[in-house]
Amino acid sequence: MTLHSRTTTTKKERRFRIGTAALPYVLLFPTVLFVTVFTLLPSLRVLYDSLFIQNQAVKIPQFAGIDNFTELFSSASFHDVLFNTFVYVLVTVPISVFLALVLALILNRKFRALGLYRLAFFYPTVLPMISAATIWYFMYTPGYGLINVFLRNFGIPSQSWLGSANLALIALMILGIWKQTGYFMIFYLAGLQGLPHEIFEAADLDGASTIQATRYLTVPLLMGTTLFVTTIAVINGFESVDQIYIMTGGGPNNATSMLLFNLWQTLFSFLDVGKASAMSVILIVVLLIFTTLNFIFTERRATYE
Amino acid sequence: MSRKIFAFLVLALLLSAVAACAPAATPTPSNVTLTFYYPVAVAGPITQVIDGYIQKFQAANPNIKVNAVLSGGYPDTLTKIQTTIKGGGTPPDVAVLLSTDLYSLVDSDAVQPLDDFVKAAGGDSFTSDFFPAYLANSNYQGHIWSLPFQRSTPVLYYNKDLFKAAGLDPAKPPTNYQEMVDAAKKLTKADGSQWGIEISSDGIPYWLFQSFVIGNGTNVVGKAANKVTFNDPQVAAALQDFADLGSKHKVMPADVLLWANMPNDFVNGKAAMIWHSSGSLTNILKQAKFDVGVSYTVGEKGFGAATGGGNIYMLKGIPAANQAAAWKFIQFMTSTDIQADWSINTGYIPGRQSAMSSQAMKDYIAKTPQAAVAPAGLKYAGAELAAHNNAQIQKALGDAVQSVLTGKASAADALKAAQTQADQILAPFKD
Amino acid sequence: MNNRRFASRSLNTLGLVLLGVVAIGWAIPIIWTFAVSFHPPEESLSASNLWFGTQPTLANYATAFKIAPFAQYYINTIVIVFGILIVQLVTISLAGYAFARFQFRGQNILFFLILLQLMVPSSALIVPNYSTIRQLHLFDTLLAVMLPFFGSAFGTFLMRQTFKTIPRDLDDASKMDGANWLQTLWHVYIPPARPAMIAFALSSISFHWNDFLWPLVVTNSESSRPLTVGLAVFTQLGEQGAQWSLVTAGTVIVVGPLLLLFLIFQRQFIESFLHSGLK
DSSP: OOOOOOTTOOHHHHHTOOOTTTHHHHHHHHHHHHHIIIIIHHHHHHHHHTTEEOSSSOOSOEEOTTHHHHHHHTOHHHHHHHHHHHHHHHHHHHHHHHHHHHHHHHHOSOOTTHHHHHHHHHHHHHSOHHHHHHHHHHHTOTTTSHHHHHHHTTTOOOOOGGGOTTTHHHHHHHHHHHHHHHHHHHHHHHHHHTSOHHHHHHHHHTTOOHHHHIIIIIHHHTHHHHHHHHHHHHHHHHTOOHHHHHHTTTOSTTTTOOHHHHHHHHHHTTOOHHHHHHHHHHHHHHHHHHHHHHHHHHHHHHHHO | OHHHHHHHHHHHHHHHHHHHHSOOOOOOOOOEEEEEEEOOOSOSSHHHHHHHHHHHHHHHOTTEEEEEEEOOSHHHHHHHHHHHHHTTOOOOSEEEEEGGGHHHHHHTTOBOOOHHHHHHTTTHHHHTTBOHHHHGGGEETTEEOEEEEEEEOEEEEEEHHHHHHTTOOTTOOOSSHHHHHHHHHHHOOTTSSOEEEEOOOSSSHHHHHHHHHHTTTOOSBOSOTTOBOOSOHHHHHHHHHHHHHHHTSOSSOSSOOOGGGHHHHHHTTSEEEEEEEGGGHHHHHHHOOSOEEEEEOBOSSSBOEEOEEEEEEEBTTOOHHHHHHHHHHHHHHTSHHHHHHHHHHHOOBOSBGGGGGSHHHHHHHHHOGGGGHHHHGGGGEEOOOOOTTHHHHHHHHHHHHHHHHTTSSOHHHHHHHHHHHHHHHHTTOOO | OHHHHHHHHHHHHHHHHHHHHHHHHHHHHHHHHHHHTTSOTTSOOBTTBOSSOSSOOSHHHHHHHHHSOHHHHHHHHHHHHHHHHHHHHHHHHHHHHHHHHOOOTTHHHHHHHHHHHHHSOGGGGHHHHHHHHHHTTOTTSHHHHHGGGSSOHHHHHHHHHHHHTSOHHHHHHHHHTTOOHHHHIIIIITGGGHHHHHHHHHHHHHHHHSOOHHHHHHOOSTTTOOHHHHHHHHHTOOTTOOOHHHHHHHHHHHHHHHHHHHHHTHHHHHHHHHHHHOO
16 A cells, blocks of 8 residues: 655655555664674674683684583582572672662651652662772772771671672672662552552551551562562663772682673683673573563563553 | 877877876875874873973974874773774774783784894884883883883882881881781781771782782793792792781781772871882872882892883884884883983873982982882882783683682682683683 | 551551652762762771861862863763664664565565664673774774664664554545655654654663673773763872872762763653653
8 A cells, every 4th residue: 555646745855755565664673783793693693602712722613512611610610600690690689679679668758858868868879880889899998998897886897798708799799789789669659659658558457467468468469579670680780880880890819709800801801702701691591581581570460461 | 070089199199108107206204193192191281281292292203294193091091992904993003901911912913023223223222211121011022012101100108107116127118028917017007097007909909919929039020921930838828828918817807908998097197107109199199298219119038019000012013104203202201301201290200210310300209219219129020910911811810819808819829720720711721 | 447557557657758768879979979079088087087078169160171182972872872863763763664664575584683682781792892993994983983873773663663553544545645755754653653752862862871891891091981981090099099089079070960960861761761662
């Protein structure tokens, strides 16, 4: 079906006239082009490169099957990397989400200072991670870093946070939680405001305590938000690299080396394309699982609305 | 009509034949533009100082223009250059890179040997002015590849006031490991408010560790680029000495200490002695409210230290005209006066011995006598760890050092594991 | 019941007070950073001299500006961020319109192709994307930082969702008036989509303003380096150990304007984050 041409169309209008059949393809072309060049083809390329050995010693890529993967999975330092990444995610995600919910519950009322509270918790989201990491590197300084000064008030001696194999990862996790909790809190606040009042009034009349109401009503009703922020937190965890770059460089002794940082180091410091591609594949697979879950759950939630 | 055209064509043909046969006119010196990458690891208005040097060079060489690029830190600069060459791009003409990057650069076929240029400049009489310790990392496979530009060594800074308070002679800093431990014990307060010594092990942990090793009479690397000696009883003893400071002698906090925090701890009096780069002197003097002493780092047998810092390289694959211009620039940047001036501005040690006797340097040392100590200590220096696939090799040793200092492994075990790893990494390289 | 309500209200107030302490704790890092940036560089930081020092000074800021070209970094970042945004607004509008209002062969395949970008984040693809930039000879350019982001799956779906809510009658009426697709898009679809586009814009701006790893990988010199990489380079002046008063000054230069903007447009920022999250 073509548009009827009008005899008074100007040249400019005629230039924009494209047959309806071709139009959607033309409209989609730029987006499809960029996604193909920068997402689709690279994903395939990474899969392909991961099957070859290519590094400083072997300049011409040699086919190696899954050797890169087996070498990675049998190397102690990669075990550390995977362990650190999973610990980081498993700790920061529940704490950030839970803390965000608690903050939102407490702040879910109209009072004058609400804006200030919201500002205090949310502003870390606005900062680039690189600057947040610089600030916290300073905060963790033994002796006069604010963290240690604060702990001394409780009789805890100054710790070398970033120099201790046991504490370094914890230090990064604290930073991660500080940075993202405010962001999740905002989502919970919005979610809470969208909840129907009637249910809570009914519960109150039935004699339910605030805690009971929260546990049996609020939390289930906010499940969609919880799933959403959880997925964001997981992805943030797996993509952590800025803070490692600035604060620890992966040390001490690989205690803070995580997947994306190790990937970057393997390619740009060690020039090992094969291994770096293998790590990229692993990262993609893990993230693919989580983003698929997120998409399914939010789409399902959207259809309920 | 056609005859006229025919005649015209013949004439044109004849003229062009004559022109083709004529000898080519001697080319007028064309303008060359050099690209110069330099990393920065020290604070201060470095870009302005470099720009000043470039102005001076361009004034003396009107047909050469230098385009200077501040390319981040040393690792970033190396990465950018290596990946440029890998990707078939155009590398810069001249770059300042770590002296230890040499093997990786030669492996990537990234740098140009300087033999012919050095020979034309006088050969040995040209190179003899450079500190021999600094030229150690310039030679490979019988060629010379770089010249020292901004070098440093670790030194021992000590708080003379605290020395006096503890009954130690401030004019007699420790000359070996045992003396350092003894002094540190007198300087350590039980409540943790003052430590006798602090030596960091983050960042590039192997560098300060090498002082223990070289001061023990050996080294972790020799002249070969594909061999390292981590798994050696004297190296293990050196690592144990390092760890003992915290765990056994209790004169140092038993953790990985952070390089960035050391100068601050020193000027606050929290650490009576620290090991740090010779380049930190200016900042320490600026903040310290006490008399600062500078001496050398030690191992069991005496003084020892690894050299550090950057050399200036010429990249490969640049056109011949650029090469000649690049050599002129390299000569300029490593000349006595520039080296002295650069040293005064940045705290790096000049590459040339004659720079130490220049008037500018003499005046500076008159004001800041501590600045003369580090260059005089180069006679105790040994080669910095360098091998093929350097980043991974350095990480292997660094991880071993950190694992022992955090109590996760014994010195012997950690070094054995590091040796195995290093051998595996170096196996494909046949030198 | 009155007792319970009183108890729960005083518990709430107590909760708010405690929370106030926590909130101050949350805000301390940036406050401290700001204070230390005025600390005189000749005075070392110690447990007894933690904040402004004996005489606050602007010397650190002067030094910071001398050492690093923050103005250039700002310009680069602004060009990158708004360059990406402008192209994105065009591509997502066109693509969103195509998906919202057209039926065509291969529709679903193309839909899933674009969906891929939501599932595979760009950080996992730095290895091949870096070599693509090299092959295009775009290394160390602002364009290199922008290019991979010109197509946005998230924006496309957002526009698709938004356009679908516009009644078809308006579209048909516009066509009957003789408008071509571009005029229809511009006059009928874009205006009501403004809130969604603003939300998308704020989300895109903040993501790209704060991006670090990709610009680190594809830029090399000041002419293309954005603020995040510039700050990292600035703080890596490692040979001499940390000079915190200088580093904090650099940090304030980088985040100060951002925070100020946030303070002024707090509500719009927050609402846009919310909007962008709830697809």
